[in-house]
Amino acid sequence: MENNSSVSGGDHLVYLCDWPNFETVIGAIFILIFILSVIGNSLILCILTCYENLNDVTNLFFLNLACSDLVFTITLPFYTVYSLHHWVFGDVACKFLTSAYFVGIYSSVILLTAMTVDRFITVVLNWPRNPVKRRRYAIGACAGAWVISIASSLRDAMAVKVEAFDENTFSCEASSETSENNLDYYLQTSLLFFLPFAIIIFCYSAILKTVLTTANRQRRRTVVVVLCIVAAFFICWGPYNTFILISTLYKPVGCYEEERFYIAYSVCRVLAYSHCCMNALLYMLSQKMRRHLLSLLHCENTRRSIRDRGTGQSSSVIQNAAITAQNSADILELKSN
Template sequence: MANNSTDDSGEVEYLCDLMDFSTVNAAFFIVIFIISVTGNSLLLVVLVCHGNLKNATNLFVLNLACSDLLFAVTLPFWAVDHLHHWVFGDLACKFLTSAYYVGLYSSTILLTAITVDRFITVVLNKWPSKPVRERCAVGVCAAAWIISVTASLSDAIKVKESAIDDDELTCESDNTDVNLSYYLQVSLLFFLPLAIIIFCYSAILKTVVQVSNKKRLRTVVAVLCIVAAFFICWGPHHVLLFVETLYKPESCDAKESWNIAYNICRILAYSHCCLNPLLYMLSQNLRGHLLNFLHHDNIRSRNIDKAAPIAQNATDMLELKCI
């Protein structure tokens, strides 16, 4: 399974034949891309056509769907990179890396904002008026995108198209200090929001259970599922990367186990962008809008089908006249 070699310092270096996940990763990336783009696009159409976008929650959901779409559109490029190598150039490397992190960071900030909004509404009950809440929601969404774009610029600057060997290229960081800056950003844009969310939802659930409001409890649980799904999917991936700075596997068995765990956690993390549309359907309002939208589409399709023979007959008549 392994060949051993000795470096200049006399330490044994293990040359291991690790399992190749390139094809598996690429296949999952494409499947996730298709499901995410379909689901989130449908959700955006339903919100724009039937949802009240002045409502703070709907506005947050709309921006979350945009975050998921932005993240998902980068996946086919990473799939090609896994199957072949990086063929899109240095500019695309920087741009897609930036888009990847903008989608990730904006999702985290928006989910934290939704939780804080629920906390203020349910626990503190101090929103002065609905228009003020709506203006705050617009400001928070704008701030989320600005912060995400700013944070992603450092990631985009550090990556570049580089050569693996004579005929293969890759898109990776060329900065030796990337781990420090990356984990600093992850701490601020993942673990800090996680702590805020845990605190807020502990207080929210305690308040809702005490007042025994079933309707409010159902709403809180629906939002909790959306937030929990993000951290369940992304949590293992970030924890694994954080542990990587402290622990380096040495034996081939340890490296193989680490390789398997890393690839499984990454697929789990990336799959989050296609889960949100399913979780949003826990909301009765959104589910009703979706059913109405699909119902109207079916009626329109039936009308088109009925009109098709008439149109075909008219075409045939024109053709006969021409003859």
């Protein structure tokens, strides 16, 4: 239902549009994404720590990516409440959750870029041959990803604050003073999204060319898994970042245009937020990961059944031995009589 009324907002008109129940659907999707992400990434962390060698560079990147997804995931329940109601968590939580939101995004893209560059150096350049040196570089890249993402998120956290629409309604948005000058924000977005995207395209073009000419099936599987993870990130976040850039050039006028514009924004946002549970699903492309997951989910039942089977077998052996001994005693007694 569309409300076509408008009010004067200085030198322009502000249209008052309302789309009931739309935010309820978005909130329900966010909660579903939150549940899937917590379960999936927690299982990945358990599998990596229990079954995998964390000295392996690829596993190290996967571990950090799962942590990055979880950092982003913890913000979803708060933004769900915000979209359904208004900001009720105060100014400190506003800044902290904004920082966590951007840390999750920035760290993911930096880690994915570092993982791709590592694949490029290993597959195409065949360097470094020393695994210890390669592991040190990977640890440095992961540490650098977290430092850069945290430092970059501080600017976003300082830009937001809680503002009151009226006595009982609050928002957690960038202040009007900082939102008027968005050049630094879009420069940061370009550096931390579009530049890594260009680097990844270049690296994977060379990687695929090299891998397709080799017969190493294990190397091909690893490259395919990493490629799917990288592609999923840019498929999910690409439309959202592109839409944000378009929104600076085009402003909808009237309720009809605003509704269409907002629906497109919401679809892009849901697609972007769903990325935090995508990696856990893509990890299952690896047969080894699926085997570890089954071992993790069935380990207790398996141990219990083995223990019960062993106990049952021991009891049967004891019972058979006792019966045999009793029969032997009866035979000897009959012979003596």
